[in-house]
Amino acid sequence: MRLAIIGASKGQLPICQKAKDLGIETFCFAWDQGAVCKDVVDHFYPISILEKDKIVELCKELNIEGVVSNASELTAEVSSYVSEELGLNGTPYRILEKLHDKYLIRQLSKCVDGLSKPRFYKYGGTDLNLYPCVVKPCEGSAKAGVSFVDNPVDFITAIKYAQDSSDGDILVEEYIQGKELSIESLSYKGTHYVIQITDKDSSSAPHFVELGHHQPADLSPFMRDKIKKVIPLLLSEIGYSNGASHIEVKYQDNKLYLIEINLRGGGDEISNRLVQMSTGIDYLRGMIDVALGVFKKPVQVSEPAYAGIYYLCKQTEYLLPFFKQAKGKDWFVEGRISTEELKESHSNYERDGYLIYKSDHKIIP
Structure with missing residues (x-):
């Protein structure tokens, strides 16, 4: 082929x-x-x-x-x-083109059963006093231009920070407490399969940089089942039909909130390596099979495992000894320290090293 x-x-x-x-x-x-x-x-x-x-x-x-x-x-x-x-075989171009806009996604997801709705608005020059809130570009990725705000002075700074990273509109949305997850899915001809759910390690406010990913997520059976029901409804609502998706959510008190929809496989080695390591399902092959029109329902072919990645930067300076001692451990897959002069990370593009593991349990430093 x-x-x-x-x-x-x-x-x-x-x-x-x-x-x-x-x-x-x-x-x-x-x-x-x-x-x-x-x-x-x-x-x-x-x-x-x-x-x-x-x-x-x-x-x-x-x-x-x-x-x-x-x-x-x-x-x-x-x-x-x-x-x-x-x-x-693919998803219509107009669907992906319009879904760059996070404000539009917020509007489309309003009617998805099982998703709780945070308050939000598109910034038009006026602070509507929605505190605490998150300010972000309507178009963007990797947490670039994202800030947490809880007062009018910081709001002005956050708007400028978002504008500096994007030429487009700015979204202001209610800040949701809770644990952040991502859901890795494959869609084929309008049928959606949740393959894995990923726990995220994130820095604190103001920029919420991703510092690590772990599979499978530590969830109650109730929340796991809820996610597996809601995500296909969401993907159908936005018109997505074929390909991988990486959807970010938060949950608290059994409520599920949408953060972002990314109509692609997850970065940070999530789609490239972690999903297959933790599930035995060949996620990359699934993407290829969808494109070629020969996709079959995913079947787990090996025992479930725990897989994850840690990132090194100033915020994770405490991990430096863990990184240095990891090589040779039975769970160690790959790692690198690019410098020990660690820099503060303001987006997912700024890291000074990484470590990938696979085990029969979550590896905690």
């Missing part, structure tokens, strides 16, 4: 390698600079992914049978456009 892969950055490398391991002929489209995938795929075309129509025409000539990408909103949107133009 012939598979087009949109993007060639480090985040796309695992899905390129997975397709190669499956014996699928791969055709990768991306700007040449920083294209770490070009030596893994069978065919590389140095074309900017923003040249969507040019990619479509080439894919027609090449008889492409599926289009895929992972862990990036931009490549997901381009993949959707190309697959739709080719008449291949």
Whole structure:
């Protein structure tokens, strides 16, 4: 089979390698600079992914049978456009395009049974005194431009911080206490499968940077069942039909609140490695199978395990001895310390090291 892969950055490398391991002929489209995938795929075309129509025409000539990408909103949107133009399996481009807007997602999710509704508004120049609140760009990812606010003075600073990270509108929403999770799902022709639920370690206010991820999440049976019922309803409500999704929620007192919808596999190695390590379900293969139209209902093929990743930065300085002593442990999978001069992390792009584990229990430093 012939598979087009949109993007060639480090985040796309695992899905390129997975397709190669499956014996699928791969055709990768991306700007040449920083294209770490070009030596893994069978065919590389140095074309900017923003040249969507040019990619479509080439894919027609090449008889492409599926289009895929992972862990990036931009490549997901381009993949959707190309697959739709080719008449291949995917989610309509208009769905991904409009769902960049977090304000719109808030409006769409209002009528989903089982989701509690925080108060929110789009900033139009006036502070409506919704304290405590979170200020964030309506379009953005990786916690860039996000701030917690509980007073008018900090509100002005937070608005500027959000505006500096985005040219678009600003969302102000009620701050919800509780534990943050992400839900990793696969959708195929309108049927949605919750594959795994991930616990998140986050920094405190003001920016809520993600410091670690652990699977499976520590949940009551009630909340686990509730999530498995609500997420398919949410995905259907927004019109998502094919592909991976990474949905962030908070829960408290058996109430479930939507934080963000990301119509792609989760970053931070969640989709690339952790899901398969913890469930035995080949998540990357699932994405490829969806794109090629040959997807089968996921079946767990190995015993469940615990898998996770810790990140190193100034906020997790206490983990430095743990990182240094981890190599050689039976649970240690991979790790790196890039510097011991640890920097304060203000978004998920700023880390000084990582450590991945797999075990029969959650590894706690």
